[in-house]
Amino acid sequence: MIFEIADVIISGLINGSVYALMAVGLTLIYGVSRAFNFAYGSFYSLGGYIAFLLFGLSFINSYFLVFLLAAPILLLFGFFVEKALVAPLRKRDDWEIKVMMITLGLALLLDNAYQVIFGARMKSLPPFLGGAFEAGDFYLSHQDVGIFFLSIGGILVFRWFLNNTRTGMSVRAVAQNPAGAQIVGIPKEFVFAATFAISTVMVGMGGILLAQKYFITPMGGWDILVKAWVITAFGGMGSIRGGLYAAFIVGMLEAFVGWYFGMTWTLIVLFAVLLTTLAVRPQGLMGKWG
Amino acid sequence: MLRVTQVTKKFGELTAVNNLSFEVAQGQVFGIAGPNGAGKSTVYNLITGLYDFEGSISFKDQNISGMTPHCIARLGIARTFQIPQTFPSLTVAKTVEVGSYFGSQTGFDRGHVNEVLAFVNLADKREAPTGSLNLLDKKMLMIGAALATRPEILMLDEPMAGSNSKEILRLMDLIRRINQDLGVTIILIEHFMKVLTELTQKLLIIETGTEICCGDPREVTSDPRVIECYLGDSHD
Structure with missing residues (x-):
């Protein structure tokens, strides 16, 4: 029983860490530009498919190389999408709704493109690390440990970037005060595009990390979009700290509900969390950038 | 140094700035005043590129109409807002x-x-x-x-708002030092006429986005059109 509960806690922590990486990206876009990206789940799948393609190349034999090559591809893709599809809408009335609609359209386009290019069957990636820690009934795979530390590492790198780089400083300034940021010379449009690109890298990396456990499918991103949205709303729209707390709470909740009631109950419980949050505390745990 | 030429800004049916023209010389402290809703802050938003408009604005003979706010800031035009x-x-x-x-x-x-x-x-x-x-x-x-x-030009939007008399003196001293010690041209939106007459060399009064008069601050503040604009029409 104790080992079972330990397993559940570890599973919750590992999923929570990857959810945190992805939810921070989603809340970052909303916190900075007030835009909600409905294609976020499809960017998760994109990360998995890019890794799948890279592993097909003869000279790629390690995850280090995959991350090294996938990150700039995702960054450029996110930057291009923002500049080509999202930025032109910002000057129009009700642009937030229009951004939701166009990213929804992009999600459908990407998911169907994945189906045409890669087929409907699920794709798998090789394990990140082999072996496991074992002690009696206790079992913890090295892969899970690696996923946990890579996700936490990704979040720490992101935190360092926000606090210690010129672009990070501009992202924080635009998030807190877009008008004030512009008049001290910060290019707001570039910051919006950079934020979108960074969040694409974060969710794409999440896609590569989780694809080792849950496979890659053309429609697999929708589940992630829903979870990231629940976490973002639960933590507080635009609050990075709130998103981190919410990601681990949701990861843990999902693990315990799956273990006790069965996996079919997890989404029901997540939606119950979302509804309760919106009804009782619409601003979420933190409610603002933090 | 800064030339605003026949600038008009409409928000739907509302004309916030109407065919407004003025010039600010290098090293000057230039004041802009007018009743609430006169379009003073809108003028700042036009100069700093936050809104598009009809007409033209040039800075050191370079047309800055249509430039983005961050490019205008990098050219040397800085500003503050009424609420920091x-x-x-x-x-x-x-x-x-x-x-x-x-x-x-x-x-x-x-x-x-x-x-x-x-x-x-x-x-x-x-x-x-x-x-x-x-x-x-x-x-x-x-x-x-x-x-x-x-910056070469610093635009201050009602810096004295919400300040007590001691704070106003400190802010006035700071504005003087920015202008005289740093050589920065100042454009100042303000309601306090005493501040405007003491600090500025030229004063523009606008109402509903239109120029009422422009010139020496002491002459402008005694102009009957300005008095009427601020105090209302007299029925005596």
């Missing part, structure tokens, strides 16, 4: 650094940041979070962030 637009999670020093990093054409200069902090009397609060400052210090800070961009 701070970055609550950044410290005082970081806020000024933002101006130096992004707005200065000569690039980031830590020495200049320190000089600016001392100039606006915030050197001893450099590590304080912006959110913890009182209103006067927030105003000083955002003037500091603007100065860190090394």
Whole structure:
């Protein structure tokens, strides 16, 4: 029983860490530009498919190389999408709704493109690390440990970037005060595009990390979009700290509900969390950038 | 130095600025006044590129109409807002650094940041979070962030609003030092006529986005059209 509960806690922590990486990206876009990206789940799948393609190349034999090559591809893709599809809408009335609609359209386009290019069957990636820690009934795979530390590492790198780089400083300034940021010379449009690109890298990396456990499918991103949205709303729209707390709470909740009631109950419980949050505390745990 | 020529801005049916023209000379303290809703802040928003408009605005003979706000800031036009637009999670020093990093054409200069902090009397609060400052210090800070961009023109939007008489004297002293010691041209929106007559060399009065009169502050403030604009029509 104790080992079972330990397993559940570890599973919750590992999923929570990857959810945190992805939810921070989603809340970052909303916190900075007030835009909600409905294609976020499809960017998760994109990360998995890019890794799948890279592993097909003869000279790629390690995850280090995959991350090294996938990150700039995702960054450029996110930057291009923002500049080509999202930025032109910002000057129009009700642009937030229009951004939701166009990213929804992009999600459908990407998911169907994945189906045409890669087929409907699920794709798998090789394990990140082999072996496991074992002690009696206790079992913890090295892969899970690696996923946990890579996700936490990704979040720490992101935190360092926000606090210690010129672009990070501009992202924080635009998030807190877009008008004030512009008049001290910060290019707001570039910051919006950079934020979108960074969040694409974060969710794409999440896609590569989780694809080792849950496979890659053309429609697999929708589940992630829903979870990231629940976490973002639960933590507080635009609050990075709130998103981190919410990601681990949701990861843990999902693990315990799956273990006790069965996996079919997890989404029901997540939606119950979302509804309760919106009804009782619409601003979420933190409610603002933090 | 700054030339605003036949500028008009409409928001739907409302004409906020109507065929307005004026010129600001280098080294001048230029005042803009008018009743609430006269379009003063809109004029600032047009000059700093926050809104598009009809007409033209040029800075040092370069047409800046249609430029983005950050490009205009980097050209040398800085501004503040009536309500200080701070970055609550950044410290005082970081806020000024933002101006130096992004707005200065000569690039980031830590020495200049320190000089600016001392100039606006915030050197001893450099590590304080912006959110913890009182209103006067927030105003000083955002003037500091603007100065860190090394502006040639500084546009101040009602800096005295919400200040007591002691604070007004401090702000007036700061504006004089920015103009005289740093050689920065100032454009000042203000309601306090005493402040305008003491600080400015030229004063523009607008109402509903249209010029009422423009010239020497003492002559302008005694103009019957300005008195009527501020006090209403007399029935005596």
